[in-house]
Amino acid sequence: MSAVKLFKGFYPECAIDELKLERPRKSNILPVVLSKEEVIDLLRITRNLKHRAALAMIYSAGLRISELLHLEIEHIDIDRRQIIVKNSKERKDRVIILVKSFIPLMLNYMASYQPKKYFIEGKPYQKYSATSVRSFLHKSSKAAGIKKRVTPHTLRHSYATHLLENGIDLRYIQELLGHAKPETTMIYTHVSKKDLLHIESLLDIAVKSISKNELPNKYEHLSENY
Structure with missing residues (x-):
């Protein structure tokens, strides 16, 4: 839309009516997230x-590839x-x-491979390939038995x-991720389990109510066979 408006500003005689144009809808697809256990298994x-x-x-740093x-x-x-x-x-x-926990691995890697300029190099002084990173990540996630589609951005998510x-x-997370707008960081509130796990479900409330108010043995535990 911004490009269309800019174009019309240069060529006002064009027959484009931006009011009739629809803005593309933003995707509401939630990002894929690994559990902490899956991350450790992957590594x-x-x-x-x-x-x-x-x-x-x-x-560990939430980097883009x-x-x-x-x-x-x-x-x-390091200091x-x-x-x-x-x-x-x-x-x-x-x-x-x-x-802190990454430093021993990092020092071991750097002593073994001795990169010259970039942290990860294909050849000395040359950047590593993004395709190669995606390739070995795919192999590792498959070997770890992770069923989700894992990409480098999955680790950042x-x-x-x-x-x-x-x-x-959330504001500090925005700063760490390098997001320009807080709305971009807000997506993680939809995939975080922190608050959801503390919300008492209606079933939990009902079962507690039965346990407190009804006579013993009147209701079987929901986990038992009938």
Whole structure:
């Protein structure tokens, strides 16, 4: 719509009536999210040290795949436990926490592979391939017995959802993910189980009411055979 309005601004004589045009509807499809157990299974099943380090970096820092591939070694500050993300989607640098539990794996990988410039390299000083990341992630998720369709962005979605479930403020999650608008981050409130698990269902309330008010043995437990 914005492009159409801009075009009409340059060519007002054109016969386009933007009022009759419908804006494309935004997708309401919820993102696929892995459980914490599935993430651990995925990392454990990934034998290749470089591949495991790449997947752990995406999940532990909530990176987009493009951010992983552009991540340079000089932007990882182990002493201050910070990762500086450049070349992000929003064209704005951001700082992410370097997770403690990831550091031993990262140091082991870097000592073994000795990358020269980028955190993950195909050849020295050359960025790794996004296709390769998707390929070994697919193999690992299949080997781990995960039935969901897992992509690099699934790990980012899982990172955000798990932060929310652990009580991290949504505004802070927005900053960590590098979202320009809070509405983008709000999607994770729909897939988080944190609040849903604390909502008492009508069935739970009914069963409790029966247990308190009715005579013993008048109602069998719902889990028993009749």
